[in-house]
Amino acid sequence: MISLSIQLDEQTMVYAGNAWDKDALKNPEAEYQDLLASLKENQSFSMSFVRCSPTEGEQIIRRINADLSDRHIELLRLAQPIADFYEMFAEKTELHNADILFVTSIEEFLENNIEDLIDDGSLSKKLKNLPRPISHLSLVQPRLKAIAPTSFVFLLPLFALKFFIDSYPDLFEFPVKVFEFPTDMELLRQEVFRWVNRDRYEAYAQITEEERDLKYETLQKLIAAQPLISERRIELLLEQGGLLVAGNRCKEAIANCDLALNIRSNNHLAWYNRAVALDLSDSHTEAIENYRQAITYKEDFYAAWHNLGTSLSMVGRYEEAIDSYNIALQYKPDYYYSYGGKGLVCSVLGKHEEAISYCEKALAIKPDYVQGWFSRAYALESIGKYEEAVASYDRALEYKPFDHQIWYGRAKALEQWGNYTEAIASYNQALEIRPDDYYAWNNRGLVLSRLELYEEAIASHDRALEINPDDHFAWYSRGNALSGLGRLEEAIVAYDQAIQISPQEAQIWHSRKLALRSLGFE
Numbered sequence: 001m002i003s004l005s006i007q008l009d010e011q012t013m014v015y016a017g018n019a020w021d022k023d024a025l026k027n028p029e030a031e032y033q034d035l036l037a038s039l040k041e042n043q044s045f046s047m048s049f050v051r052c053s054p055t056e057g058e059q060i061i062r063r064i065n066a067d068l069s070d071r072h073i074e075l076l077r078l079a080q081p082i083a084d085f086y087e088m089f090a091e092k093t094e095l096h097n098a099d100i101l102f103v104t105s106i107e108e109f110l111e112n113n114i115e116d117l118i119d120d121g122s123l124s125k126k127l128k129n130l131p132r133p134i135s136h137l138s139l140v141q142p143r144l145k146a147i148a149p150t151s152f153v154f155l156l157p158l159f160a161l162k163f164f165i166d167s168y169p170d171l172f173e174f175p176v177k178v179f180e181f182p183t184d185m186e187l188l189r190q191e192v193f194r195w196v197n198r199d200r201y202e203a204y205a206q207i208t209e210e211e212r213d214l215k216y217e218t219l220q221k222l223i224a225a226q227p228l229i230s231e232r233r234i235e236l237l238l239e240q241g242g243l244l245v246a247g248n249r250c251k252e253a254i255a256n257c258d259l260a261l262n263i264r265s266n267n268h269l270a271w272y273n274r275a276v277a278l279d280l281s282d283s284h285t286e287a288i289e290n291y292r293q294a295i296t297y298k299e300d301f302y303a304a305w306h307n308l309g310t311s312l313s314m315v316g317r318y319e320e321a322i323d324s325y326n327i328a329l330q331y332k333p334d335y336y337y338s339y340g341g342k343g344l345v346c347s348v349l350g351k352h353e354e355a356i357s358y359c360e361k362a363l364a365i366k367p368d369y370v371q372g373w374f375s376r377a378y379a380l381e382s383i384g385k386y387e388e389a390v391a392s393y394d395r396a397l398e399y400k401p402f403d404h405q406i407w408y409g410r411a412k413a414l415e416q417w418g419n420y421t422e423a424i425a426s427y428n429q430a431l432e433i434r435p436d437d438y439y440a441w442n443n444r445g446l447v448l449s450r451l452e453l454y455e456e457a458i459a460s461h462d463r464a465l466e467i468n469p470d471d472h473f474a475w476y477s478r479g480n481a482l483s484g485l486g487r488l489e490e491a492i493v494a495y496d497q498a499i500q501i502s503p504q505e506a507q508i509w510h511s512r513k514l515a516l517r518s519l520g521f522e
Contacts, residue, residue, distance in 0.1 A: 028056075028181050029473055030471075030472065030473035030502075031179050031180060031181055032060065032063065032179075032181070033473070033505050033506075033507050033508075034179060034502075034504070034505070035048070035050065035060070035064075035153075035179045036063075036064065036067055036068070036506065036507070037504045037505055037506045037507075038177055038179075038504075039064065039068060039071075039100055039151055039153070040068065040506050041504070042151050043099075043149075044149045045144070045145040045148070045149045045150060045151070045152075045174070046151045046152070046174075046175075046176075046177070047137070047141060047144075047151075047152045047154070047172070047174065047176045047177075048151070048152070048153045048154070048176065048177045048178070048179065049134075049154050049156055049176060049177070049178050049179070050153060050154065050155050050156070050178075050179045050180075050181065051156055051178065051179070051180045051181065052155060052156075052180075052181040056181050057102075057104060057155040060155070060181070061075060061102050061155075064100070064102075068100070071099040071100055072097060072098050072099045072100070073098065073099065073100045073101075073102070074095050074098040074100070074101050074102070075101075075102045075104070076089075076092070076095065076101060076102065076103045076104070077104050077105060078103070078104065078105040078106055078108070078109040078110075079105070079109070080109060081109050081110075081111045082109055082110060082111065083111050084140070085106065085110065085136060085137065085140055085144075086140035086143045086144055089144065089147065090147060095148075095150075096147060096148040096150070097148070098148070098150050099150065099151060100150070100151045100153060101150050101151070101152050101153065102153045102155060103152060103153065103154045103155065104155050106133045106137075106154060106156070107131070107132070107133050107156055107316055108349075110132055110133055110136055131315060131316045131317075133154065133156060133316075134171070135171075137154070137172075138171045138172050138173075141172055141173055141174060141176075142173050142174070145174060156316070209247060212243055212246060212247050215243055216240060216243055216244070219236055219239060219240040219243065220240070222236050223236045223237060223240065228263075229263050230263075231264075233260075233263060234260045234263050234264060234267060234270065237256045237257075237259050237260045238256065238257070238260055238269060238270060238273055240256055241253040241254075241256035241257055241260075241273055241277070242273070244256065245276070245277055245280065248280075250277045250278075250280045250281045251277075251281070253273070253277040254274055254277045254278065254281075257270045257271075257273050257274035257277065258274070261274070266297045267297070268293075268294045268295075268297040268298040268301055268304070269294075271290050271291070271293040271294035271297070272290070272291065272294040272301070272303070272304050272307070274290050275287040275288075275290035275291045275294065275304075275307065275311070276307065278290060279307070279310075279311055279314075284311045284314045284315050285315060287307075287311045288308060288311045288312060288315075291304050291305075291307055291308040291311060292308065295308070300331045301331075302327075302328040302329075302331040302332040302335055302338075303328075305324050305325070305327045305328035305331065305338075306324070306325060306328040306335065306337055306338050306341060308324045309321040309322070309323075309324030309325040309328065309338070309341050309345075310341055312324060313341070313344070313345050313348070318345050318348065318349060321341070321345050322342060322345055325338040325339075325341045325342045325345075326338075326342075334365050336361075336362035336363075336365040336366045336369055336372065337362070339358045339359070339361045339362035339365070339372075340358070340359065340362045340369070340371055340372055340375060342355075342358040343355040343356075343357075343358035343359040343362070343372075343375050343376075343379070344375060346358060346379075347375065347378060347379050347382065350382075352379040352380075352382045352383045353379075353383070355375070355376075355379040356376055356379045356380065359372045359373075359375050359376035359379065360372075360376065363376070368399045370396050370399050370400045370403070370406075373392050373393070373395045373396035373399075374392075374393070374396050374405075374406060374409065376392045377389045377390075377392035377393045377396065377409060377410075377413065378409070380392060381409075381412075381413045381416065386413050386414070386416055386417035387417065389413040390410060390413050390414060390417065393406055393409055393410035393413060394410070397410070402433055403433070404430050404433040404434040404437065405430075407426050407427075407429040407430035407433065408426075408427070408430040408437070408439075408440055410426045411423045411424075411426035411427040411430060411440070411443070411444075411447075412443070414426055415443070415447055420447050420450050420451050421451070423447050424444060424447055424448065424451075427440050427443060427444040427447070428444075431444070436467055437467075438463075438464040438465075438467040438468045438471060438474065439464075441460050441461070441463040441464035441467070441474075442460070442461060442464040442471070442473065442474045442477055444460045445457040445458070445459075445460030445461040445464065445474075445477055445478075445481065446477055448460060448481075449477075449480065449481050449484060452484065454481045454482070454484040454485045455485070457477075457481040457484075458478055458481045458482060458485075461474050461475075461477050461478035461481060462478070465478070470501055471501075472497075472498040472499075472501035472502035472505065472508070473498070475494050475495070475497040475498035475501065476494070476495065476498040476505070476507070476508050476511070478494045479491040479492070479493075479494035479495040479498065479508075479511060479512075479515075480511065482494060483511070483514075483515055488515045488518055488519050489519070491511075491515050492512055492515050492516065495508055495509075495511055495512040495515065496512070499512070
């Protein structure tokens, strides 16, 4: 479950989304193995979407080339505007013999609007609600299939990619697959939606569910005692809405905003609050329209401009997001959250040097801005500056020493830097704060195996499996550690457990085959 932090001021609900809880996120290595297995098995036309950052995309391309060296793999990097992906591909006959074609930057260079490609008004309206690459490719998919039996793999940094495709199951004529590589970028959303003063909301967020229920009833009585049309009634409805959001009851919070808007339809705070609740419900497109309504009634509402930028980034409209952050900064030049937002978008787009610059602007305004240090660390890590990244995590820990995710990020940076001993120490710190993080237990085991401390690695994988016994990657990792000790029969049992959970994983079958061969079986 993704934990959330929503801030309330002047009866304004504000989402600062602490998505640092990773229970809902997939294991990146397991997701890669799924992608690899899919491409291995497929020998005809297919279309896959891989949600990842540009940096991760490069790593995926390199690994697939190494792991599928017997396949004809091509890479199409779009570097100039295109009107129609099908027509562009049809002209590039040198790509038609590719078994696998990776495509990057289509979200940036695809120009045509859907209205330019179809005459059906109702279909056009439906597709207009989707990110342009998805709607466009849904239309040209059958024609691409007619040209070549190629596996198309589109690398996209769209946050809600799987959500969009799952929401429209009949969108594509032929099945598509979605692979998601959640990384620290997805964990950087602590500052996603912002308001200025958070004292009242933090009080609501920290009380128990029973105490919130009592507060709700108190507010309900106060609302009932107010005239049907009054400013005080609006204030109480919005305060109660903030309480509902604190309890993750977003639909009810939206209903409260609607009641307030029935009293006064030009109340910018009610539109803003409604947008925040919609964002928390993953209804980002509708939230965007609600933020625009709030801005219509209060043009200098910098928090709404900021949140609008973040909502736009959540649906892949990055240039518009940057514009929105810039307008927020026009109205409030020291609004460091918007510098942080620009940094996040730049990191998603692989512009890590720019991301670092924006983070440093935010930190110049507020040196104890923990998220700024965390985001800066991520950007530095992405360009291989691991020592500086660790130093940035350390600055974040000065202000927030008991934050599980900062310790986890620090551990990953140390691991990539090759400082395995200190990486284990950071994983230990993260697990002391949050002992139920099976990702951290499993990653800790992987690092211990790198140091050939296989007994400790097995114990670490076992802790991960106690928490999540259905994690096939943890079973696979346990099998590898057992193989490292020469305990091949036990390793095969672990591989069998992994295969039972996820039978399509080619790498697990391969490791099992190697263990059997070492035991004298072919």
